Amino acid sequence: MLEVSGLRVSYGGINAVKGIDFTVRAGEMVTLIGANGAGKTTTLKALTGLLRPASGSVRYNGEDIVAVPVYQRVKMGIALVPEGRGIFPRLTVEENLDMGAYSRDDSVAAGADRDRVYALFPRLAERRRQTGGTLSGGEQQMLAIGRAMMSRPRLLLLDEPSMGLAPLMVQKIFATIRAIAAEGVTILLVEQNAKLALEICQRGYVMESGEITLHDNVQALLANPQVRRAYLGEDL
Amino acid sequence: GKEEPPAPKAAAPEMIVKIGHAAPLTGGIAHLGKDNENGARLAIQEANARGIMIDGKKVRFEMLAEDDEEKPDRGPIIAQKFIDAKVAGVVGHLNSGVSIPASTVYAQAGIPMVTGSSTNPKLTEQGLKNVFRTVGRDDQQGPAIASYLASEYKPKLVAIIDDATAYGEGLGNEVEKTLTVAGVKVLPREKGSKDTRDWKAVLTKIKGKKPDAVFYGGMDATAGPLLKQGRELGIKVVFAFGDGACTNTMKDLAGDAAEGFVCSQAGIPVQAANPKFLTDYKARFNTEPIQYSPFTYDGTHLLIAAMQKANSAEPAKYLPELAKISYDGATGKIEFDEKGDRKNAEMTIFMMKSGKIEPLAIITGGASVKYEDFVKAAAAAAAPAVAAAAPAAPATPEKK
Amino acid sequence: MNISDKLKSNPAALWSAVVLIACALVALPFVLAMAGTTWVRVTNLAILFTLLALGLNIVVGFAGLLDLGYIAFYGVGAYTYALLASPQFNLHLPFWIILPIGALTACVFGVLLGAPTLKLRGDYLAIVTLGFGEIVRIFFNNLSQPVNITNGPQGISRIDPISIGNFSFNGSEVILGINFSGPVKYYYLLLLVLIAVIVINLRLEDSRIGRAWQAIREDEIAAAAMGINTTRIKLLAFAMGASFGGVAGGMFAAMQGFISPDSFVLVESVMVLSMVVLGGMGNIWGVIVGALLLSFVPELLRHTVDPLQRSLFGRLIVEPEVVRMLLFGLALMLMMLFRPAGLWPSKVRRRELAEK
Amino acid sequence: MDTFLQQIINGLTLGSVYAVVALGYTMVYGIIQLINFAHGEVVMIGAMVAFTVIGWLAANTTLPPLLIVLIGTLAAIPACVAVGYALEIFAYRRLRNAPRLAPLITAIGASIVLQQLAMMIWSRNPLGFPQIIPNTVYHIEGATITLIQIAIIATSVLLMAGLTFVVYRTRLGVAMRAASQNAQIAGLMGVNVNQIIAATFMLGAALAAVAGVMVGTYYGIAHYTMGSLLGLKAFCAAVLGGIGNLAGAMLGGMLLGLVEALGAGYIGDLTNNVFGSNYQDVFAFLVLIAVLVLRPSGLLGERIGERA
Amino acid sequence: MSALLEATNINKRFGGIEALSAVSMRIERAEIYGLIGPNGAGKTTFFNVLTGVYRADGGAFTFDGTALNVKAPHEVAAAGIARTFQNIRLFANMSALENVMVGRHVRTHAGIFGAILRGAGTRAEERAIHERARVLLDYVGLAARGNALAHSLPYGDQRRLEIARALATAPKLLALDEPAAGMNATETATLRTLLERIRDDGTTILLIEHDMKLVMGLCDRIAVLDYGRKIAEGAPAAVRNDAAVIEAYLGGELA
Ligand SMILES: Nc1ncnc2c1ncn2[C@@H]1O[C@H](COP(=O)(O)OP(=O)(O)OP(=O)(O)O)[C@@H](O)[C@H]1O
């Protein structure tokens, strides 16, 4: 579904992503883990078009989308839950969700999807008239995920969805991600909580200072001593 | 502009004499600035066409036109620019606020300046020997229109409004003084600004006080809306204006409401003095003169005439001639008093009649002559001999 | 690494550069006078505006407070000078007494403006400062009634020139066989003041206070959490900026000999702000470049548009003032479009932009 | 009492004019936090185009006056929309991510250019706006109100209602608001941000055109510098109401209009003529400052829940 | 010796939302005190009230033996409480070093005249600020990044920089709002070492965190908020097994 090759992204002079290759097959759950500043966010931004790659190709369903503007990629089925959530602070919770469905033309079905989001996150239903900016951190994260779901994505990119969430909520959100995947949505998950990520995904890539250094199925990665030391915090 | 390559020499030795003109050419009153400039330009063109000889040389006059942007701090800079370019004299500036700081710079260089539109008395009260004006001072014009109002309309209560500029306020003050002396009550002053378009609030307040006449010191661009709105509010009394709003544009701006207002202009009306100016101006610039162009036109001719008299274009040499000149211009006879102000500046009172301002009366030295009589007298004298029509009367109703 | 960094690492080069620049600055008025004394006057006015721009830079560039009424302080300084050294009240105090009084008065006005506006952010602050500027101007314009203080729109004339003992800055004078015209003398005086102001600015920027300004500009809540008294530090910025404006205003009144409210209108505030932004907000050298540029470009256009048209087309196609204004407007746009952080941005802005 | 009523009518009319111009500011500001300082100039262009069209029609046809004014307005709208679009493309688009004050300078530059172009096209002179609408005066309780005044007040209320509908009830509106808060994320939602911003500029410019016609017909004058002061006052009105907020622009405009009218009408009497109508703007600004000091984001401005 | 911070019956409402109701707690000197609870429980609000960003609707704080009459946030910093922010609030366009130098503001004195005249005292103080900032950068492990702009640092580094900046104010109480958010397990472990070191150097820490492994391993005592109320308080072991806490916050997973 997604084939990335030779992707290179830089900020001014700094190369943040230095020519990486990876693929995500339809229906798969893939995680991308790596230390702070490894370039994970940068990679996701390049996939959604928020950053223009210096070189390399991004093929989505066989089509090179590097030149496709951000807003059209949504219509193609790519959605991102951005790092830092990116809530519209002065839109209400409900309007935020509706923005998620902006690229869709079916308002009735969108309404149903909104109810689904509320069912998933009752806290959001309680706060539906409150503006996004006044939500607590965790509430915002729920909103961001809910909003991304509203576009009925086929490829969902998540950038650290567990950040700032209470343990109970983390479990809930990971369960939700799994449920979303079960509906056939392809998932690329960037996560600092490597243990959790590796537990729910099928394959994983490890990124280090702009390069992909490891790639395997999750069982192998979980067993890899290097991964355990660097990302799972285990003293071996 | 910089020195230009000299034109190909004619048979007689040629001399180039530069005359500067400065006025705002951009901004809110750019149209008046351009009008002033056109006046000066026309005069220079005429002089060149006439082929004037000075000191045995054929003179080609050249005009340097500058935009002073109405900004006081541009005044000295432009003055210096003219001085650097070795101008023989300057016509300008338009605004008193710019003329005053510029005048001291001209004075230091000994270059004469003649303004055709700075009416603030202060300009000539500085004691500078090089400053002249062809236009009346606020304290001449104000009394004229005020005494006309007082004698013709016999108001008991007059409202005065001004645009809070040096010109508008100055004129308003003079009108107020004269009216008060004449025993007319004056309402507390109301003010707008030179950009005010909405006068309704002020007019409503005035309406509540039921004055018998309204005077406004300001330019036509603000006076037009003021008049229009006054009539809309149902104020039926006479509106009077100074020269700033004594234009035909008032008809365009105020529509039917313009009918019947009175206003004053310094000098005698161009159609009386010099209809040729009107036609030439129109022919040359394809537009009607707006306001002060006859005064800058005269100012320019004055400089040239003084040079001819002195047979020199050296400022130091012709300045004394300028000071004691007597000249029949488009705006009547021009002589300067010791301050550089125009002596016995005639004032003409106009009224808007079916879309045109028509002269009603000429006022000199406090006496008012009906326009028809004045024209008759002038025709009889076969020249606009104003001095005859109204012998210099020292008892002017000026400030107490 | 840019030139200034290189110079810093080489003291000998630095000093020779300083000496070179100093000589150039001393010789400048005479060079300019060859092209016309008007250029000296233009330069003097440009220096005045540079002073203003540097003052405003403290408020806008350092502390990040948008001020659209800055010219009011210039006005306060100018009127203070005019009232204390003119026939208006028949006071003729010497300038070294008046300038500090002017600076102090402006400073008080700065605090007066600052105090109620501290809670406001961004454009709300801009509007309040704009209003303040207008209020001050309206008072200048109307305080001729009921008691005549400012002489209203008529302005105050015959203001004393600056003089030290018998040495007046007005009029020409021959010293050591060289003819110093009035504008040239003022040039040197202005240059001295400018240098002092630059030094003060440089020191302020690189100080505890300067860092605090920068911090509140970046994030006021975080700055407060770090123990910065944001109220005080903002007021300090307003006060400092205003004082510079006051000094510049005093000098203006003395040089000009006549002031009226027309010199302190909103457009002038906007102009000074443009100088700051166009040059490079927050960077002292950038601000100076901006001020000089916006002072000189219109004058250069004034001197070139007319002859250029004549030499190109043989006559005037479009009136020179129209072309001048058009070009000026376009220049503002283009300079900003191609150097959005200003012509010579501060380090911070440069870095900010590199990332985009 | 008729004087007071009259002052209210005066204030409301003036306020309506401010409000329509302020709506244009608020729209644009709302979406890209940019003071479109050239907006006043767009109003001026609107007035000028209408001046030309109305003048020509009045002289050369026998259409009924109201129709002529309508056609004039309809002609001014596309002209202003084009100018608004051009401003966005040439003056602002490149500066979307630039330091905040950069577009302020391009806006000033653009104003100068627009003014000069208008001066070249329509001359330096103040132009008498063709006064073809019979200025019927109605009397209520001793106060007067003209047909044009009624039309101005009604139009501005309608425009605000229409805009409110667009912004809060349509897809375009939500997209506008979303883009205003976080353009990047709005893009991620499928919003073509450039298009939305351009649309906002054009909408604002269309309002400016209407405002231009209003001002022209009401005051009977058009001049190439007429936009600056009007724009400034309207911007103050927008801020007073809470910039970015449509009802705020309306309220701010009305309030400013009323304050100016009542200020001019009553300061003199209240202060025993120590201060007069010359302090009307001081009074207006003091009210503005007082409001902002008490409510730092304007009367109806959204308090951005600044969370720490 | 009395407790370092004592909060009594703190109340805060936002419109209809009771963000804090009658929250009381005592934080002893040189301990690490954890504040946990579900999202939206009011933890950050407690910080905001404590540091003067918001005004409490009721209740009182006693800090270091005296009543904390918070008038403005900067006074809180001066009193000895420094904080970090949940959504990182660095001075984004200043370098890392400058960020920390700003932290020294509250403990230094040079004023406007000092800055202009630049006397010996001012220069010495400036040097000291510089010196201390370098030491602190080194302390949090950012010695090499001193010249980098704050916003270009990776997330984890930004968090550490915030801590260094807070430490520069020489606080008695360091209040950290989710410092480990966005860090992976290994980085969190490093952070833990840093926090322990800070505590051992005598600074009390109030810690909001959702990383249970960190909280349980690090804190001496923990309070749990839910819907603005304190539902539990005590040693990690006790809190972790509290039924109400499990129900509201921890869920099935135990770290
Ligand atoms: N706006 C920027 N300007 C300059 N450099 C940047 C910018 N944003 C990120 N970087 C740099 O690019 C590199 C990759 O950053 P990125 O945010 O992609 O990392 P990440 O893997 O998502 O890290 P984290 O886990 O902290 O989110 C880092 O070294 C970072 O410092």
Ligand SMILES: Nc1ncnc2c1ncn2[C@@H]1O[C@H](COP(=O)(O)OP(=O)(O)OP(=O)(O)O)[C@@H](O)[C@H]1O
């Ligand atoms: N400024 C505000 N206006 C309105 N409501 C607010 C405001 N600040 C916080 N709230 C509300 O108060 C409640 C507590 O918020 P707070 O940020 O303190 O939660 P928290 O415990 O820090 O949560 P998290 O762990 O998700 O950060 C939330 O429901 C939030 O929506």
Ligand SMILES: [Mg+2]
């Ligand atoms: Mg990241």
Ligand SMILES: [Mg+2]
């Ligand atoms: Mg929180």
